[in-house]
Amino acid sequence: MQLGVIGLGRMGAIVVDRVLDAGHDVVAFDLDDDAVAAAADAGATPADSIEDLVGKLGDEKRIWLMVPAGPAVDAALDDLEDVLDADDIVVDGGNSHFEDSVRRAESTEAAYLDCGTSGGPAGAELGFSLMIGGPEWAYDELTPVFDAVATGPAGHDRMGAAGSGHYVKMVHNGVEYALMQAYGEGFELLAEGRYDLDLEAVARTWNNGAVIRSWLLELCEEAFREEGSDLGDVDDHVAGGSTGTWTVQEALEQEISLPLIYQALAERFASRDERFSRRLANRLRYGFGRHEVARKEE
Amino acid sequence: MQLGVIGLGRMGAIVVDRVLDAGHDVVAFDLDDDAVAAAADAGATPADSIEDLVGKLGDEKRIWLMVPAGPAVDAALDDLEDVLDADDIVVDGGNSHFEDSVRRAESTEAAYLDCGTSGGPAGAELGFSLMIGGPEWAYDELTPVFDAVATGPAGHDRMGAAGSGHYVKMVHNGVEYALMQAYGEGFELLAEGRYDLDLEAVARTWNNGAVIRSWLLELCEEAFREEGSDLGDVDDHVAGGSTGTWTVQEALEQEISLPLIYQALAERFASRDERFSRRLANRLRYGFGRHEVARKEE
């Protein structure tokens, strides 16, 4: 099978490698020439434009987009618009909003598969988890590629109609925020509680047989091994948040209560600034109780 | 009526003044001689020890304790132990834990009234809200004093058996934390949101007829008037928390869910330190996504 890959960043490069390793052909393009050269070194056919990439693909084109969610996806689809027809397949493997995917599926002549991709850099060796939405025939047709990119046949599945792949990935990320915060709360209590604990040893013991063992807990173990039980100089400012925000927005529309996922997201927001609400609480305690107001130092 | 008052801090001094203003007699004692002198200036009979105070009270002793919750209450009761009998009444007007009040009511020969007191410094003029637990006869007997200390007859009531006054006060304070945080969140969104708003004007407009008008909102209005819409140099560290902690502990025992009261308390805890859980989240995002780890500056 022959696959065109557009976007050769960290994740795109892994896709190229895994598809090549599985014995398929890859035509690779990126705006960054070095990334293209690296893909060529790995065995892919280099392309110097989307037009060039399309020209090097056979009649039935299978193209994997691995570009940042947002305008870059629409730009790539614009470039592809005139050359794709109903026999072709485009996969969006990025973190697009599911409503964008629904819209793109409707406006793209080719079959459109939205593919939520999870696993991070570790996926280079293990393969990814792929959550895929779109037409069944297109999913079936690309199964050999998905087998290669995923951890294997069990690591990918068709969730349902257009958008469902990115919908399930969005929810995955919302859950991910809450799991991170849950482990964080537990380790915070252990770090600041009554005992002087080796948190790497705690995480390792838990990872061997405990109910809460998980891949994220293995990452906690790694973090404590590399940074120490006090996390060294790691700051308490947490970036990111768009997919978590989407999850909460969707739950608001569906009138579903997500207290933990919301709170995990809110902790991220709160980590970035001083809190106005706390400053007002500080001042109000003076108002009704004449408690001293803490003032910022000059 | 004649009342002995032990403890002449900010709140105790107000009790003395209001009881005197209502035409009753007060015998006043505090470890601080200046506080006793001030009470004497206001018209109270000064006492230089608890023994002296007791000696200056008539046969049926009515004593109001306004000392800090904890050992000071037990110390005062120890001093009173031998001189009180079943015709006497002791009121604990401080923020004692209700279980301590139940214990003290059982071990005190005199009738024991636990009296939750709310209203802060504003109570000097307006009078307090008094939530009282203990024997009905003692509550009835002290009604003239409660009328004077409270905003009037509607500002005090017997909640129930021993401990119920401090129990209701404990829950009052838990609610107070949540109300403060609720207003704080609203004003935080207004302060940092899309419009450049005069928050004093917002609070004033709300206080005149809006559903959320309240005394705490009047204190918000005052805070914005005195500090500005950006709260000037008010810090975001919030002290206090013992009564809120008790409220959550009691709800855990009763298996009752208090998400807002808990979260308002948690915000106070979180305001005091950097958060370990955020630092771990920061580091984990590197683990699974190679997102850059924010480090503390040297």
Added chain:
Amino acid sequence: MQLGVIGLGRMGAIVVDRVLDAGHDVVAFDLDDDAVAAAADAGATPADSIEDLVGKLGDEKRIWLMVPAGPAVDAALDDLEDVLDADDIVVDGGNSHFEDSVRRAESTEAAYLDCGTSGGPAGAELGFSLMIGGPEWAYDELTPVFDAVATGPAGHDRMGAAGSGHYVKMVHNGVEYALMQAYGEGFELLAEGRYDLDLEAVARTWNNGAVIRSWLLELCEEAFREEGSDLGDVDDHVAGGSTGTWTVQEALEQEISLPLIYQALAERFASRDERFSRRLANRLRYGFGRHEVARKEE
């Protein structure tokens, strides 16, 4: 001053009455003839269409819309489109989304004032709190009307540019949800905790001098007086939620953490259905601990 009022429901009727009581002239229209007749009885000039209403107003038209937020506002504005010019003023006194108000202000030839209105049925006697956005001249021009509809001059203010009135009202409602839930948690603990309490007496005592006294607490007192301390047959399903949802959505866009407001909204959502997440938790406890799975009864 002469005011046209479109929409004579519960709130619109109060606006008519208060403006008439202040000595102004009102021309009143509603799709419901009975509502128009009632306004006429109260002293308003009846209109049988928007066209008729406009014809009965003088050159400088001042029109108050009190129709349900959403399409009804746009429909009324459509009907008014051809007859209003830049000297005229339209007030939207309903619960519109602030972004709709910004859009309408831009597309309406007349000056457009978005007016958040709070106070509920009690406003009939007390007057409302009015949070107003839009051009300063129009706000100034309508001051006599706002004085009449609000609790007085202190009960209304211009918050800022177009949309700011409904923005502040949106946040007001978010705070309102959290305050309701905060009181609810406190009374839940009192209702189900250790003491057998008269919750009306608790609320009354608090309303007389306590830090948490408020209008909502007066409504709690009324509720316990009318329904009893156990709230009789009042169900635990809470309707409503759109303005709270908007508040949370806006805070997500602003990346501001609103844990209490979110949680109060989530409690409403959760009140409407059984929770899937609880059912999964129930089942998972069997998975890792062989705890018996509770099953629904046939």
Added chain:
Amino acid sequence: MQLGVIGLGRMGAIVVDRVLDAGHDVVAFDLDDDAVAAAADAGATPADSIEDLVGKLGDEKRIWLMVPAGPAVDAALDDLEDVLDADDIVVDGGNSHFEDSVRRAESTEAAYLDCGTSGGPAGAELGFSLMIGGPEWAYDELTPVFDAVATGPAGHDRMGAAGSGHYVKMVHNGVEYALMQAYGEGFELLAEGRYDLDLEAVARTWNNGAVIRSWLLELCEEAFREEGSDLGDVDDHVAGGSTGTWTVQEALEQEISLPLIYQALAERFASRDERFSRRLANRLRYGFGRHEVARKEE
């Protein structure tokens, strides 16, 4: 090595089997004769009383208690009190509160190891995760037994001084509640959201390579396989909660904020009853807005 095991319930029986399988000798006692007979069938030496069990152990006694947390532990220790000396070792493998373990370690003549045990029934094959507190020599001495009961050498570790094993286990369980609720929220949104999804397929896809893969997610997969994507007749009432309650209580004492763990616990409480706070919110909406009060059906 020879081990006495007191308590042969589900977990105790697994301990017996794994220790026997590793080639050690076991003397087994339980109040239930059938449980003793089963252990004997598996190769253990049966004992018909604690006295009998002690008599069958050699000079240096090593005893594993696997009885329900609480009075049963103290009762067993009472029975052992006169026969144990400083060379002997007692392990408490149950879910005791860490403060009880500290107390027992102080009052027991023998070395006392508190051992948090996680893994559930699956531990029969895989082995458990063991978090152990107490004297280092005793931990070292029992290493062969811990190797057998745990998943292997990596599945057990000495956390620190007396109580630290149960402390870490307590926090483990708090995290467990939050993880369960986090997955539950994600699946609730998927179950009730826009797509008709096969939740077993979602869980399986996630378990193969996704960031949120875990053993609990494997249990989710199993639950959906066995109950269906709608969880069939599984009820939404969640039992349990003591170790989560302890975790929150300890965090309150340490003034550490645990918003997710608290909220996961609160969801359990809330699952058991109708909510008074919702009923009051329902009624208040009538108070300020004349929204219809939902009433319970007769």
